[in-house]
Amino acid sequence: MTTEQRLLASLPAVDEILKSEQGALWQQSFPRRYVLRAIRDVIERYRRAMLKKECEDFSLDLLLSEMQTHMEKLSEFSLRPVINATGIVIHTNLGRSVLPEAVLENVKTVACNYSNLEYDFEQGLRGKRYSHIQTLLREITGAEAGLVVNNNAAAVLVCLSALSKGKEVIVSRGELVEIGGSFRIPDVMSSSGAILKEVGTTNKTHISDYEQAINENTGLLLKVHQSNFKITGFTQSVTIEDLAVLGKKYNIPVMFDLGSGCLVDLKSLKIPIEPPVQDIVRSGTDIVTFSGDKLLGGPQGGVIVGKSQLIEIIAKNPLMRAVRIDKMTLAALEAVLMIYLDDVNAWTRIPTLNMLLQDSEIIKERAEAIALQIKTDPGFSRKDCASVDVIKDVSQSGGGALPGTEFETFAVAIRPLNISVNFLEERLRRGNPPIVARIKEDALLIDARTVRDSEIVILVNRVKAALV
Ligand SMILES: *Cc1c(COP(=O)(O)O)cnc(C)c1O
Numbered sequence: 493m494t495t496e497q498r499l500l501a502s503l504p505a506v507d508e509i510l511k512s513e514q515g516a517l518w519q520q521s522f523p524r525r526y527v528l529r530a531i532r533d534v535i536e537r538y539r540r541a542m543l544k545k546e547c548e549d550f551s552l553d554l555l556l557s558e559m560q561t562h563m564e565k566l567s568e569f570s571l572r573p574v575i576n577a578t579g580i581v582i583h584t585n586l587g588r589s590v591l592p593e594a595v596l597e598n599v600k601t602v603a604c605n606y607s608n609l610e611y612d613f614e615q616g617l618r619g620k621r622y623s624h625i626q627t628l629l630r631e632i633t634g635a636e637a638g639l640v641v642n643n644n645a646a647a648v649l650v651c652l653s654a655l656s657k658g659k660e661v662i663v664s665r666g667e668l669v670e671i672g673g674s675f676r677i678p679d680v681m682s683s684s685g686a687i688l689k690e691v692g693t694t695n696k697t698h699i700s701d702y703e704q705a706i707n708e709n710t711g712l713l714l715k716v717h718q719s720n721f722k723i724t725g726f727t728q729s730v731t732i733e734d735l736a737v738l739g740k741k742y743n744i745p746v747m748f749d750l751g752s753g754c755l756v757d758l759k760s761l762k763i764p765i766e767p768p769v770q771d772i773v774r775s776g777t778d779i780v781t782f783s784g785d786k787l788l789g790g791p792q793g794g795v796i797v798g799k800s801q802l803i804e805i806i807a808k809n810p811l812m813r814a815v816r817i818d819k820m821t822l823a824a825l826e827a828v829l830m831i832y833l834d835d836v837n838a839w840t841r842i843p844t845l846n847m848l849l850q851d852s853e854i855i856k857e858r859a860e861a862i863a864l865q866i867k868t869d870p871g872f873s874r875k876d877c878a879s880v881d882v883i884k885d886v887s888q889s890g891g892g893a894l895p896g897t898e899f900e901t902f903a904v905a906i907r908p909l910n911i912s913v914n915f916l917e918e919r920l921r922r923g924n925p926p927i928v929a930r931i932k933e934d935a936l937l938i939d940a941r942t943v944r945d946s947e948i949v950i951l952v953n954r955v956k957a958a959l960v
Pocket residue numbers: 643644645646648671675716717718719749750751752782783784785793794891892
């Protein structure tokens with residue numbers, strides 16, 4: 493036997509490890525298939541290294557610990573928490589709205605028990621799934637009735653299909669928008685069977701443009717929130733109030749796809765936030781649709797509120813079955829809407845609104861706390877591995893809400909001295925828990941707006957580990 497053959501022969505067999513005490517323990521904590529795969533992979537890696545003469549010896553303890561790390565990695569959840577250091581509050585790629593903790597209690601109770609999801613206690617008969625949020629939606633928005641579906645894209649689709657299949661829907665050319673993830677108004681329109689009737693130009697549309705386009709086959713007047721862009725300069729668009737008046741004159745329903753849809757009036761806070769859903773409803777708009785997980789700050793969902801006669805037609809549309817909301821979402825949404833009954837303080841209890849509207853002094857304090865904790869670490873200050881400063885910057889709301897509005901924020905700017913800023917960004921992103929931050933000029937920016945207080949310690953530790 494050569495030394496190499498002897499070395500190879502000394503590697504344990506898969507079965508041997510599987511049957512060992514350690515193997516038995518692993519099988520109690522990890523799925524057997526991952527235990528097996530991890531043992532095989534690590535042994536195979538060592539075997540190859542030995543054949544290439546890259547490994548002359550090994551320790552069984554190290555082998556076992558590598559196997560354990562591997563199976564831990566294999567059995568990790570794919571969907572898991574991330575520290576959002578981008579400052580973008582409604583970050584679609586990072587899960588949009590962060591739900592209030594208290595809401596989860598309700599989800600748990602409903603999800604882990606049978607419920608009256610579609611059961612009417614009074615009559616002992618089948619009830620309606622939407623009935624659970626009807627009253628709340630009426631109370632909060634002032635609308636006659638409300639429905640909820642899977643997301644706002646589905647809400648728009650089902651409304652168009654129910655109200656204007658085979659009929660013309662008049663939309664301004666300035667509002668034929670594309671929202672991220674291939675939601676394009678003209679495409680949704682054709683999927684619903686409605687006929688798009690464009691009016692006006694990209695920058696200007698007048699009420700007379702709508703009026704001239706009305707004919708006996710007009711099914712709906714649609715207004716779409718521009719959401720993720722702003723046209724500035726020589727522009728004109730028709731207000732929802734004027735459109736509502738026009739609709740009434742010709743007896744044609746008016747719908748507003750509001751996209752984000754805020755449920756609180758923040759004028760008193762002097763925040764340049766758009767009119768709340770309540771104002772749109774009051775303007776006489778027949779149907780308003782908006783997302784559950786944008787400014788509302790709840791779970792993914794598409795809320796439809798408006799005139800009961802139209803809501804009833806929409807509820808009966810066959811597409812409703814395909815886009816229906818599940819019980820966990822419904823439980824979460826009901827709990828979030830409950831918070832909105834307190835219309836003065838609601839925003840402080842909804843993390844999305846709270847992060848968006850928090851005082852910049854508070855963000856500054858958080859940024860300073862993070863910077864100080866990094867800088868005062870003995871290992872860090874000894875090695876002189878980066879410059880760390882708190883800087884003033886701006887963050888965006890994200891989520892197609894408030895385009896062009898910049899929110900003053902504070903960030904920790906880190907300029908590493910021994911590694912590149914890109915490498916630092918990658919290390920933070922790929923570690924555990926992942927930290928998503930942005931690079932500006934030659935610095936990595938940790939925007940303190942979206943970092944939760946409970947995340948500071950772990951964030952600081954990860955940053956230090958990535959730098960030193
Ligand atoms: C975001 C948005 C949508 C899509 O809403 P989802 O809840 O993401 O499906 C539709 N219309 C507008 C105007 C939007 O801003």
